[in-house]
Amino acid sequence: MSEIGADLLMSMYETAATIRRFEQRAIEQYRLGNIRGYLHPYLGEEAIAVGTMAALEADDYIVSTHRGHGHAIAKGHDLGRMMAELFGKETGYCRGRGGSMHVASRAVRNLGANGIVGGGLAIAAGAALAIKQRGGSEIVAAFCSDGSSANGIWHESLNLAAIWDLPVIFVLENNQYAVSTPIRDSARVEHLSQRAAAYGMPGLTVDGNDAAIVYGAMQEPIRRARAGQGPSLLECMTYRHGGHHVNDPGLYLPQEDLQRWKAHDPLGVLRGRLARAGVEEAAIAAMDERVERRMEEAVEFASASPNPSVEEFLMEVAEL
Amino acid sequence: MKYREALRAALQEEMERDETVFCVGEGIAERGGSYKVTEGLLARFGPGRVLDTPLSEAGFVGLGIGAAIAGRRPVVEMLFVDFLLLAMDQVVNQAAKYRFMSGGEGRVPLVIRTQGGAGNSLAGQHSQSLEALYYHVPGLKVVMPSTPRDAKGLLKAAIRDDDPVVFIEHKLLYMTEGDVPDEEYVIPLGQADVKRSGSDVTLVSWSHMVLKSLQAAEELAAEGISTEVIDLRTLVPMDTTCVLDSVRRTGRLVIAQEAIKRGGVGSDIAATVAEQAFDALRAPIVRVAGRNTTIPFSLALEKAAVPQVGDIVAGVRSVMLAGAQVAG
Numbered sequence: 239m240s241e242i243g244a245d246l247l248m249s250m251y252e253t254a255a256t257i258r259r260f261e262q263r264a265i266e267q268y269r270l271g272n273i274r275g276y277l278h279p280y281l282g283e284e285a286i287a288v289g290t291m292a293a294l295e296a297d298d299y300i301v302s303t304h305r306g307h308g309h310a311i312a313k314g315h316d317l318g319r320m321m322a323e324l325f326g327k328e329t330g331y332c333r334g335r336g337g338s339m340h341v342a343s344r345a346v347r348n349l350g351a352n353g354i355v356g357g358g359l360a361i362a363a364g365a366a367l368a369i370k371q372r373g374g375s376e377i378v379a380a381f382c383s384d385g386s387s388a389n390g391i392w393h394e395s396l397n398l399a400a401i402w403d404l405p406v407i408f409v410l411e412n413n414q415y416a417v418s419t420p421i422r423d424s425a426r427v428e429h430l431s432q433r434a435a436a437y438g439m440p441g442l443t444v445d446g447n448d449a450a451i452v453y454g455a456m457q458e459p460i461r462r463a464r465a466g467q468g469p470s471l472l473e474c475m476t477y478r479h480g481g482h483h484v485n486d487p488g489l490y491l492p493q494e495d496l497q498r499w500k501a502h503d504p505l506g507v508l509r510g511r512l513a514r515a516g517v518e519e520a521a522i523a524a525m526d527e528r529v530e531r532r533m534e535e536a537v538e539f540a541s542a543s544p545n546p547s548v549e550e551f552l553m554e555v556a557e558l
Numbered sequence: 559m560k561y562r563e564a565l566r567a568a569l570q571e572e573m574e575r576d577e578t579v580f581c582v583g584e585g586i587a588e589r590g591g592s593y594k595v596t597e598g599l600l601a602r603f604g605p606g607r608v609l610d611t612p613l614s615e616a617g618f619v620g621l622g623i624g625a626a627i628a629g630r631r632p633v634v635e636m637l638f639v640d641f642l643l644l645a646m647d648q649v650v651n652q653a654a655k656y657r658f659m660s661g662g663e664g665r666v667p668l669v670i671r672t673q674g675g676a677g678n679s680l681a682g683q684h685s686q687s688l689e690a691l692y693y694h695v696p697g698l699k700v701v702m703p704s705t706p707r708d709a710k711g712l713l714k715a716a717i718r719d720d721d722p723v724v725f726i727e728h729k730l731l732y733m734t735e736g737d738v739p740d741e742e743y744v745i746p747l748g749q750a751d752v753k754r755s756g757s758d759v760t761l762v763s764w765s766h767m768v769l770k771s772l773q774a775a776e777e778l779a780a781e782g783i784s785t786e787v788i789d790l791r792t793l794v795p796m797d798t799t800c801v802l803d804s805v806r807r808t809g810r811l812v813i814a815q816e817a818i819k820r821g822g823v824g825s826d827i828a829a830t831v832a833e834q835a836f837d838a839l840r841a842p843i844v845r846v847a848g849r850n851t852t853i854p855f856s857l858a859l860e861k862a863a864v865p866q867v868g869d870i871v872a873g874v875r876s877v878m879l880a881g882a883q884v885a886g
Contacts, residue, residue: 299628301624330661331660331661332659332660332661332663333661333662334661335658335659335660335661335662336659336660336661340659340660342656342659342660342663342664343663344663344664349624349627349628350656350659350660350664352652353651354647354651354652357620357647357648357651357652358652359620360616360617360618360619360620360621360623360624360648361620361621361623361624361627361652362624363617363620363621363624364620364621364622364623364624364625364626364627364628364632365624365625365627365628366624367621367624367625367630368624368625368628368629368630369628371578371580371606371607371625371630372629372630390616391616391617391620391647391648394612394614394616394617394618394620395617395620395621397612397614397617398611398612398614398617398618398621401612402609554658554662
């Protein structure tokens with residue numbers, strides 16, 4: 239892999255730190271009672287969204303998952319409107335009708351997070367078919383998980399994308415747990431990327447905690463997709479920093495594994511790369527402060543925003 | 559023109575009118591579909607717009623949803639409504655909810671063409687009338703035409719609609735004949751059609767049961783009973799105004815559906831009329847419906863499982879009798 243310049247590293251660090259602080263602030267706001275329902279933090283997995291999105295163009299599409307805040311932020315969603323959606327406010331991306339698991343935006347070409355594991359994969363293939371039919375050059379990155387690879391729709395979607403050479407990249411975030419079930423109990427293959435062979439597409443497994451490695455690994459799948467050569471499966475190994483959702487303490491995660499992965503933290507890895515690229519500590523600290531200020535503004539925006547109007551909701555409902 | 563030819567004409571006209579319309583499904587391109595609705599479309603529009611799929615029902619319904627969100631107007635053919643159950647997550651959790659959950663920004667202009675119903679001895683997994691499942695789900699429109707004319711006009715409307723439409727044909731209708739206008743026309747979703755006017759009793763049905771209802775009305779006329787036959791045509795949105803207006807005139811309501819009685823659309827119509835026109839009713843409402851059973855294979859049993867013309871005639875007679883007793 240060719241070396242990545244300091245500017246791109248800094249930009250990736252900014253996105254990773256933004257996701258990290260967004261999730262931490264969201265958990266804090268959840269504990270305060272300002273956010274309800276399910277909240278699935280992306281803590282520990284930031285490098286995948288960061289590396290993937292750094293490699294995509296702005297007009298490329300993504301399909302996200304229930305653990306989707308990181309994808310949305312890296313794709314360019316506004317932090318205030320993201321936080322407002324988590325708060326269930328009118329100013330949120332879904333006007334309080336979707337919440338954390340359903341953030342979508344036409345403008346940033348996020349076809350949507352999904353509350354059903356694997357639910358968005360065929361949708362990703364369909365968007366790729368639409369691009370192909372209109373002769374576009376965009377591609378679709380379809381985020382999915384180790385858990386989703388046990389579902390029929392995962393296999394159907396990979397196969398459909400393969401037989402029609404659709405411009406889609408399946409980015410499998412292998413955090414090694416489907417809620418509490420370890421992947422070693424769910425699959426006999428050593429790497430889930432081996433399953434790509436069954437569909438006649440390239441498959442690769444990489445360190446998903448190193449954004450630079452993910453960025454590099456995306457290059458060939460992107461080239462193939464844009465050249466009309468069809469889909470690829472990129473498996474990114476990672477680990478959650480906690481339970482499945484905000485109210486799951488994740489006691490089933492072996493401490494030894496957790497500590498080992500925390501020592502290989504996506505932000506730490508990026509800081510190491512920045513240091514080696516000669517970026518000063520002070521510049522990183524200044525970036526952290528900027529992220530902090532933007533996060534404060536996002537929380538303030540969400541707090542100050544109005545609730546959705548019940549009257550408008552009832553009018554929408556009466557339409558059908 | 560045959561029902562299946564009318565459907566084909568609708569697809570062809572819409573594909574010519576709008577380049578974003580395309581067809582996808584099992585055996586629809588080379589083979590022209592099991593019921594020959596898509597025959598000739600491949601030659602006319604090419605493999606880019608008429609796609610044969612593997613047997614991946616959830617996969618290609620989801621594919622249609624994604625293409626629809628990204629600006630196309632897919633018409634997904636599902637060979638049997640029974641098979642659509644394999645794609646239930648895609649239909650119910652994805653297609654139906656996308657517009658709402660995206661805060662109104664997202665649209666899923668998708669048509670799922672499928673067919674159901676008994677009558678060909680295809681047994682329990684190829685003969686069901688499952689419209690109530692889709693009728694139940696907010697965010698889906700449900701269309702069930704009974705004539706070639708309606709099939710064409712409604713399919714064109716469904717394709718132009720910005721929301722997901724479950725368009726359910728009936729396997730016994732494909733070979734039926736009917737007049738279809740030469741000039742272009744579209745029948746808006748949500749408009750019932752009075753297929754026969756009458757003054758004594760309102761008979762509401764949809765899809766193939768409309769044909770049986772019209773036969774029943776003919777027999778009843780010979781007995782001096784004037785039956786108004788309403789073809790709902792679309793179940794969602796439903797033209798309840800048409801039904802209520804008719805019931806207010808006749809004072810009697812019979813609903814004839816092929817689907818099983820329990821939890822059916824007919825039950826919902828009965829409830830709506832009871833809520834909104836109870837004062838107009840001169841007799842209890844009667845539902846003539848399929849029995850609560852898996853559709854049997856043997857022809858003798860299959861006929862006993864779904865309503866026949868005689869069952870509808872008996873149903874109408876019973877409300878006339880009950881009405882007479884109330885009046886007397």
